[in-house]
Amino acid sequence: MPGGFARDGSAHATIHWEQIGVQHQATSPGRAITVERVTIVGGGLAGMAAAAALVHHQVPIRLLESRPRLGGRASSFRDQVTGEAIDNCQHVAMGCCTNFIRFCEMTGIRQHFEPARELYFFGPQGEMTKFAASRLPAPLHLAGAFFRLSYLSLSEKLALGRALSRLAVATETSITFADWLKHQRQPRRVIDHFWNVVLVSALSESLDRIGLQQARKVFVDGFLRNPQGWVVEIPQQPLEELWAGPVRQYLEANHGLVEVGQGVAKVELCNVSHPHSQANGWRVTGLTMRDSRMIPTGEMIVALPWYRLGEIFPEESPLAEIITQARQLEAAPISSVHLWYDRPITDLPHATFVSGLCQWLFIKPRQAGAAEHPQQTARYGYQVVISASRVLAGQSQEKIIEQVENELKGYFPALGDAHRVHARVVTEHKAVFSPLVGSEALRPAQQSPIANLQLAGDWTKTGWPATMEGAVRSGFLAAENVLRRLDQPAKVLVEDLPTSRLPRLLWGKLG
Numbered sequence: 001m002p003g004g005f006a007r008d009g010s011a012h013a014t015i016h017w018e019q020i021g022v023q024h025q026a027t028s029p030g031r032a033i034t035v036e037r038v039t040i041v042g043g044g045l046a047g048m049a050a051a052a053a054l055v056h057h058q059v060p061i062r063l064l065e066s067r068p069r070l071g072g073r074a075s076s077f078r079d080q081v082t083g084e085a086i087d088n089c090q091h092v093a094m095g096c097c098t099n100f101i102r103f104c105e106m107t108g109i110r111q112h113f114e115p116a117r118e119l120y121f122f123g124p125q126g127e128m129t130k131f132a133a134s135r136l137p138a139p140l141h142l143a144g145a146f147f148r149l150s151y152l153s154l155s156e157k158l159a160l161g162r163a164l165s166r167l168a169v170a171t172e173t174s175i176t177f178a179d180w181l182k183h184q185r186q187p188r189r190v191i192d193h194f195w196n197v198v199l200v201s202a203l204s205e206s207l208d209r210i211g212l213q214q215a216r217k218v219f220v221d222g223f224l225r226n227p228q229g230w231v232v233e234i235p236q237q238p239l240e241e242l243w244a245g246p247v248r249q250y251l252e253a254n255h256g257l258v259e260v261g262q263g264v265a266k267v268e269l270c271n272v273s274h275p276h277s278q279a280n281g282w283r284v285t286g287l288t289m290r291d292s293r294m295i296p297t298g299e300m301i302v303a304l305p306w307y308r309l310g311e312i313f314p315e316e317s318p319l320a321e322i323i324t325q326a327r328q329l330e331a332a333p334i335s336s337v338h339l340w341y342d343r344p345i346t347d348l349p350h351a352t353f354v355s356g357l358c359q360w361l362f363i364k365p366r367q368a369g370a371a372e373h374p375q376q377t378a379r380y381g382y383q384v385v386i387s388a389s390r391v392l393a394g395q396s397q398e399k400i401i402e403q404v405e406n407e408l409k410g411y412f413p414a415l416g417d418a419h420r421v422h423a424r425v426v427t428e429h430k431a432v433f434s435p436l437v438g439s440e441a442l443r444p445a446q447q448s449p450i451a452n453l454q455l456a457g458d459w460t461k462t463g464w465p466a467t468m469e470g471a472v473r474s475g476f477l478a479a480e481n482v483l484r485r486l487d488q489p490a491k492v493l494v495e496d497l498p499t500s501r502l503p504r505l506l507w508g509k510l511g
């Protein structure tokens with residue numbers, strides 16, 4: 001039975017899947033269907049999104065995650081000193097992340113993200129500018145905000161405006177963004193205090209390594225296409241609580257089996273090619289788990305990070321080329337510095353710094369669960385995010401914390417009187433893949449060369465950088481492929497925000 005699907009009313013198919021123990025009865029509107037559980041390996045956002053999309057279409061799933069918790073690179077852990085759950089790093093989405101927002105709506109966690117429609121930019125001398133949109137249509141909605149940035153001169157702002165407009169229609173694919181900026185004769189201060197600030201935060205790479213098209217996407221989707229694109233969405237709870245709570249409940253209430261602490265050791269394959277057939281006869285048949293258990297499978301989605309894919313497939317398989325290319329994707333680190341004080345150091349909910357080591361500061365939401373902890377005086381928590389943090393390599397935690405505090409004192413004098421109760425630095429060395437020139441060609445489609453195997457993960461071909469949106473897109477695309485193969489075709493992927501009228505007139509559809 002190619003692809004291993006049990007379909008409506010097929011006695012033969014049903015017997016087959018009962019034999020391997022994955023047959024499942026599900027009800028879709030208007031008809032009873034008999035379908036197998038789709039196996040999903042990896043419980044990061046890509047795996048969770050694929051799972052959510054499938055159960056939404058009444059397809060039962062089994063989600064296998066090796067760690068004791070869901071979330072992958074977007075997860076939390078408990079800090080022993082404060083008793084608080086802290087995210088491995090503050091994660092934010094944006095208004096342009098239409099699929100991530102859909103995932104949140106689908107799983108009932110949308111209300112836990114708060115839109116920030118006002119940002120606070122601190123210039124090199126510590127001067128603060130509020131950054132907010134006006135009622136003007138895109139792309140003029142942010143023009144006033146740019147003109148108010150006190151640390152750029154009028155001529156620098158005009159140069160910035162010119163380059164933004166040219167970037168909208170830039171088509172070169174083989175140059176770095178730094179080279180493109182040089183061709184555009186962008187002033188040094190505009191590069192340092194604007195382009196660098198936005199792109200290092202968004203892509204966690206330096207401008208001399210980011211490809212032009214990857215940079216263009218950030219500005220088109222975030223600033224130019226639609227007035228909602230730039231709005232920053234900030235989770236108000238530790239991520240772990242969202243995934244372990246409402247998301248897991250949603251999956252389990254809809255024919256989902258979620259198994260954490262269940263690492264996959266190996267994907268089992270077989271080749272059933274007929275000697276006279278041109279067709280690729282490779283099929284995924286099951287999984288060997290790290291505890292040696294065997295799990296037979298039919299349709300499978302593997303949603304691992306790019307650097308783990310090769311660990312679970314045999315050397316010789318139709319995936320060999322994909323694995324070789326994935327290994328060529330480079331990784332970039334992101335660090336977060338978690339700080340707790342005995343008093344508030346600022347009233348601002350967040351802040352952006354255009355120079356220095358610190359890039360963003362976020363206030364930590366108060367956690368009820370930590371109230372009984374002996375260190376409950378550590379109630380004023382902050383997190384500083386440092387993307388593309390290679391510069392910190394080899395530095396001690398104390399040294400990093402000292403540098404961060406020295407910078408923060410320049411912006412928030414109240415810090416001078418505050419007593420630090422606790423601090424820690426968390427660095428994810430392989431936080432994201434680097435959006436280098438040529439990296440797009442290394443990203444595989446979700447449909448793998450093996451018919452019943454889909455790939456997902458932020459690094460697969462989505463057109464997006466390594467983000468929660470990219471991960472969710474990959475999961476949705478993989479789910480669409482599975483649904484098509486199950487003869488239940490459905491659109492899962494959500495469209496981008498529409499291109500507003502004025503940008504369409506100026507630059508076309510902005511594809």
Ligand SMILES: Cc1cc2nc3c(=O)[nH]c(=O)nc-3n(C[C@H](O)[C@H](O)[C@H](O)COP(=O)(O)OP(=O)(O)OC[C@H]3O[C@@H](n4cnc5c(N)ncnc54)[C@H](O)[C@@H]3O)c2cc1C
Pocket residue numbers: 041042043044045046047064065066067070071072073074088089090091092093262263264265303304305308312334335428430431432456457458459466467468469470471
């Ligand atoms: C520090 C940091 C800050 C970030 N900030 C942002 C941000 O602000 N905004 C944003 O949009 N994005 C941000 N990102 C990026 C975002 O977190 C990722 O793009 C996204 O979470 C990737 O999801 P994924 O499912 O593709 O991969 P992963 O999250 O890596 O998930 C893969 C999962 O597979 C599991 N796994 C691995 N091997 C096995 C195995 N053998 N068997 C079973 N399971 C296995 C892993 O444990 C993991 O849970 C940040 C990332 C980091 C690290």
